[in-house]
Amino acid sequence: MAKIKFKTPDVRLMMRERLSYFSLCVKSLFFNAHLSQSYIADILLEPIFKFVDSKVFTRYLGPFFVITVCGLTSAVVFICYYVGLPYWMQKSEITTYFLLIIGNWLLFNVVFHYFMAATTDPGVVNLSEAYNAVSICKKCLVPKPPRTHHCSICNRCILKFDHHCAFLNQCIGFYNHRYFFLYMVYTVLGVIFIITFGIGIGYEVLWLSDGGAWEEKEQEKLEGALVRYNLTGHLIPVTEVHYEDLGITPKTHHNLPIGELNDTLVYRLISFVAVVVIAVIIALGSLTVWHYLLISRGETSVESHINKSEQKRYAAMGKTFKNPYDFGKYNNWKLFLGLKKGRSFIRHVVFPSAHKPEGDGFTWLTVDDDENLRVNEHHL
Numbered sequence: 001m002a003k004i005k006f007k008t009p010d011v012r013l014m015m016r017e018r019l020s021y022f023s024l025c026v027k028s029l030f031f032n033a034h035l036s037q038s039y040i041a042d043i044l045l046e047p048i049f050k051f052v053d054s055k056v057f058t059r060y061l062g063p064f065f066v067i068t069v070c071g072l073t074s075a076v077v078f079i080c081y082y083v084g085l086p087y088w089m090q091k092s093e094i095t096t097y098f099l100l101i102i103g104n105w106l107l108f109n110v111v112f113h114y115f116m117a118a119t120t121d122p123g124v125v126n127l128s129e130a131y132n133a134v135s136i137c138k139k140c141l142v143p144k145p146p147r148t149h150h151c152s153i154c155n156r157c158i159l160k161f162d163h164h165c166a167f168l169n170q171c172i173g174f175y176n177h178r179y180f181f182l183y184m185v186y187t188v189l190g191v192i193f194i195i196t197f198g199i200g201i202g203y204e205v206l207w208l209s210d211g212g213a214w215e216e217k218e219q220e221k222l223e224g225a226l227v228r229y230n231l232t233g234h235l236i237p238v239t240e241v242h243y244e245d246l247g248i249t250p251k252t253h254h255n256l257p258i259g260e261l262n263d264t265l266v267y268r269l270i271s272f273v274a275v276v277v278i279a280v281i282i283a284l285g286s287l288t289v290w291h292y293l294l295i296s297r298g299e300t301s302v303e304s305h306i307n308k309s310e311q312k313r314y315a316a317m318g319k320t321f322k323n324p325y326d327f328g329k330y331n332n333w334k335l336f337l338g339l340k341k342g343r344s345f346i347r348h349v350v351f352p353s354a355h356k357p358e359g360d361g362f363t364w365l366t367v368d369d370d371e372n373l374r375v376n377e378h379h380l
């Protein structure tokens with residue numbers, strides 16, 4: 001066999017040799033008859049799944065999301081004050097006071113509902129309570145009341161479990177469901193408020209201005225005499241006129257609404273707010289609509305999946321499935337918002353309220369319960 005000698009080492013050949021040597025080593029060490037690509041992929045991905053499922057993920061990434069939400073909200077509010085306030089102050093003082101009241105009412109509701117949703121315990125199964133269990137949790141080994149589900153991230157059973165929210169680092173359940181929903185509603189309203197009253201600034205700064213990146217370019221020198229063109233089609237030569245000769249003092253500053261704020265920093269701040277509000281309105285807006293539909297139907301996120309499969313199961317038997325907790329849209333909302341015992345929409349929804357939901361989360365009345373009982377009880 002002839003040997004080929006290279007004057008300079010062929011890097012590609014060397015790499016190929018090394019790679020085949022490495023692959024042979026790995027195969028000789030790990031190969032077995034059951035080895036396949038999917039098996040290798042499973043093994044390699046296992047640490048990722050373990051991390052996502054582990055308490056490390058909840059403990060470290062949860063707080064990271066909470067800090068991100070607080071940081072983004074604070075930054076957007078700061079920019080609204082720094083850029084929006086002087087802009088509106090220049091335009092109209094009365095409108096500015098009106099916007100300050102509306103904006104701060106929205107902000108207060110956002111902060112209140114976020115804080116309450118993140119700090120209120122969603123409600124856990126307490127064995128000292130007397131309740132009718134519908135099943136047993138395979139992980140906690142406790143009897144589960146109706147509507148209770150196990151949160152795999154927190155590893156506990158939550159009353160009226162909706163979902164685990166990474167942005168709140170908390171489960172959404174019986175005691176904080178209202179706070180969670182109203183947080184989303186007020187955040188979406190806040191973003192709509194910023195878009196409505198900030199779109200003018202965005203248009204002027206992002207669209208009309210050069211973003212502070214304007215550079216003076218040498219222009220071609222114009223030749224000929226300066227002329228004026230009028231409707232008769234005549235070109236009238238223009239002679240140079242000095243303002244001073246005519247006794248006019250030219251204005252040194254133009255009274256543009258954004259004035260001196262139109263610089264690179266403001267351009268960047270407004271771009272940042274624009275990206276945040278667009279992302280929030282799409283993501284949180286769709287989530288709010290989804291939860292609005294769920295609550296209108298008297299379902300939690302988990303129940304919507306269960307009810308869908310139940311509907312199919314019932315349909316296969318020629319029957320119709322009915323959600324036992326659906327008391328009709330109006331009553332579902334009254335129940336969800338806790339508008340009972342003389343509570344009003346204005347005082348307890350429009351303004352922050354820390355009232356608890358009706359009932360204990362362990363016992364649930366259904367549409368099949370006696371009408372009189374439901375009227376006398378807390379539900380309707």
Ligand SMILES: [Zn+2]
Nearest residue numbers: 137140150157
């Ligand atoms: Zn459990």
Ligand SMILES: [Zn+2]
Nearest residue numbers: 151154164171
């Ligand atoms: Zn959880």
